Amino acid sequence: MTKSKATKQFKKEPSTQKKINTQPNSKPTVRKSIATVEIDLRKPETHRIQIKIKHDKKRWPGLIQFPVWSPGSYMVREYSQHVSHMKGASKINKNTWRPYREANQISFEVYGFDRIVQTNYIDNKIAILVGSALLPLLHGPFEIILQLPKSWSVLGSALNFKATGSNSYKAKVRDDDHWIDCPIVTAKKNHGGTKKFLVGKIPHTFTWVGSEPSVPIDKIIADTKKICQRTIKMFGSAPFKQYNYLIDFAPGFYGGLEHRNSQLSQFDPDVLGDSTNYEAFMGLLAHEYFHAWNVKAIRPERLGPFNYLEENYTEDLWFAEGITSYFDEMIPLDCGISTQESVNKARLKDVNILKDGNPGHLRRSVAESSFDAWICLYHRNEDWLNRDVSYYVKGAQIAWCWDARLQKLTKKKWSLEKLMKEIYREYGITAEEPLATAAPGFTRKDLLLFCEKTTGQRHNFVEEWVNSTKPLPWREAAKFFNLHWEEKVHDIFHHQFGFGLNEEKGKLRATIVFNGTTAEKAGLAPKDEVIAVDDIRVTNKAQAEAAVKRSQTKVRWLVARAGRVFELTLKSKKHAGLGVEQIPANTKSAL
Ligand SMILES: [Zn+2]
DSSP, rough: OOGGGOOOOOOOOGGOOOOOSSSSSSSOOOOOOOEEEEESSSOGGGGEEHHHHHHHSSSSSSEOOSOBBTTOOOOOGGGGGGGEEEEEEEEEEEEEEETTTTTTTTEEEEBBBOSSSSSSSOOOOEEEEEEGGOOOOOOOOOEEEEETTTTEEEEEEEEEOEEEETTTEEEEEEEEHHHHHHOOEEEEETSSSEEEEEETEEEEEEEEESSSSSHHHHHHHHHHHHHHHHHHHHSSOOOOSEEEEEEEEEETOEEEESSSSEEEEEEEEGGTTHHHHHHHHHHHHHHHHHTTTTTTTBBBBSSSSSOOSSSOOEEEEEEEEIHHHHHHHHHHHHHSSSSSSHHHHHHHHHHHHHIIIOOOGGGGHHHHHHHHHTTTTTGTTTHHHHOOOOHHHHHHHHHEEEEEEEHHTTTTTHHHHHHHHHHHHHHOOOTTTTTSSSOOBBBBHHHHHHHHHHHOOHHHHHHHHHHHHHHHOOOHHHHHHHHOEEEEEEEHHHHSSSEEEEEETTEEEEEOTTTTSHHHHTTOOOHHHHHHHHTEEOOSSHHHHHHHSSSSEEEEEEEEEEEEEEEEEEEOOOOOEEEEEEEEEOOOOOO
16 A cells, blocks of 8 residues: 555545443442352472362352363463362263263362463462363352462452462352453462552552562552553553452563463563563563453454463464553553663564564564464474464564554654543553453454554555565654664575574574575474584584684585484575664654
């Protein structure tokens, strides 16, 4: 689409939009609990959780089915593999049991020792409980009784737990969606803590478990609060009445999962003293917090209500993850937590990934990549970059280009930030609304039509970027935001031969072999070990680079694969491998 075609004006109609009602006048209907669930963590050293579910009716209705995935992480994880010792029901397929006749109670055991944010983890000091990985679907409101080991005193969750004595806690759960959306962290005394703070009038709780962070927790909380204030200011209001940060400080770990009024995030506590790592940690917390609006309140139509028993397909994860990735950098920048330089680096990193290291972006659109997340992004292999594109990376670049284009067309009257606020007012639901009865999520067609009506600008350029494999107009965005750049050889192996090289346990190995390159034609394969270049033994990248620089246009590579050694001749030719780098004369781009 050319620029001139994008300037057709639409009548601005923002005043007709509905307002998010965060404090409904009518009380939500309280439905009677249909079951009591006992979750017993009193033998944490076994990494096993004992579950007992008592149905309040005379007998268990229907089948007992366990979810296979957690919303926000688009991968079938087959949670029922961790279930054992089922009593009161017989198994009929991988995740389904049939209760015995007249049975009104079942009990079973769940193993949890995988320290990621999408499943259960329990050891003798901490536990992380993830709803979809712990209980079957109960199809109604229920009550939880959580029994903790004696010396455990840290407990965090968006569920409203009440102590009932003997280190036992009770909470009411509205429905399966509510349970699956409320992970729980708990820990032994001195292996975590809880602090509370207000953002405006909204209570926020920060609960951490695991190792002590290497920067003061009060600094982390003070910076977190700034991000909360800025995000709420951006959207005008919050879709929740209270919010819970649940943080697992686990050395060597990184990850996060969003929920409607909480987040479960993991970060390495030992590296926070380094400013780049600290910015990454704050970016992670900002990202998951932003998701409370974008993907939980404003959601693509297929993402809530969910079918927990199979894949839920959507073409719009570029919006959920890309826009969120863009603002998780812009918001900490605006709070003074990160610098313009690091944000510029992040923007150019995305440019480099797409332009240089991810030829798959010329083959698949972000709509396709989003749809296939279940089998592609979440199942990456050595060839993934040749045939797929990350909807995070390209989605964030779409957000950047969209922001620049919108500001340029409207002479800064509209920005993506301002537009997101209107999108939230139109499509947002609150954390208190049951998903089963909430307004449906957006379709892309309606969303873009709404953007056109609101800003008075055609938005067919966004549709084209989402559906097309053409490179995005990133140069236009860089120019608009005064980001100056130059092209440089970033990777000599990629640039001259078309493959990636990595050092791994004292060995040099090819990582990716790009399609249509010298390396591919010569027969180099991913994971090949590189032993020598032109008869010179090489054991690290610097030696290999020096050997390549000394050689002629034809370079002999001695490689090993599957127990055999052989020589390949690679012709040096100009491939990709030209990264872009920021150069000075940059001025701060406004959020
Ligand atoms: Zn995300």
